[in-house]
Amino acid sequence: MPLTWNDLTVSFTHIDRNKLVEDWKWLVGQSLPILVTSIGDAFLQNESGEIYWLIAGSAEFEKVAESYEEFKIKLQDNELLNEWFLVPLVLQLKEQGSVLERGKLYGFKRLPVLGGKYEPENFELTDIEIHFALSGQMNFLIKDLPDGTQVNFRVSE
Template sequence: MSLTWNELTIRFDHIEREKLVEDWQWLVGSALPILITSVGDAFLQTASGEIYWLITGSGEFEKVADSYEDFQSKLQDNELVNEWFLIPVVAQLKELGVNLVDGKLYGFKQLPVLGGAYEPENYELSDIEVYFAMSGQINLKIKDIPDGTQVNFTITD
């Protein structure tokens, strides 16, 4: 199955970029999103122009390019694109009839940092803003807890 760029990314121009990552400021500082993947990760640009990959499922923030131009050239690398955009997972979700709609992304039911898998069954359509807020808050709460620690939490309004 071939996928289009519109199936691998989501539009977020209706959301203030600062608001989208406010629950991630503890990790990303003042970097702002320039691209959001359909599987809920984001690419952010710093004031100095560097591009970072925010991996929301595991709370990682990894430098991927020195500039926007460098980032654009890396988007031509099929191996990187497969890793960054989880093409096999998106293809499987589409085959299962789970299609993106405006304002939604494929969000984890259970974040991988909490034991969730990068499998189609662990994704659901999620509101963009709610997903970024929830994943940022959870990752902040557990960032200093040693691996393997039992974690219990309750989600409230």
């Protein structure tokens, strides 16, 4: 089953770019999203034009290109595409019948930083804004905890 660019990315033109990363400002500063992956990560550009990869599942923010032009060239590299867009995982999700809908992406049921796995069973269709808000808030709450700390979340009414 072949994958298309629309299987690997989601449109977020209906969302204000600032609002999309509002709960990530603590990590990304003033950088704004230019591309959102179907698996819930984003590529952001800062004021200097540099491109960063926001890995929402583990709150990593990694510089991947000096410019948008360099980023476009790197998108032609199959090895980087597999790493950045988790192509095998997206293929598995698609083969299992999980079809992207407008305004949604494949979001984590449990964030990897909280023990979730990068496997199809840990993903569900999730609203794009909700995904980035919740993952940003959760990662912010635990960012200063030592690795291995037991975390329990309570939902208040």
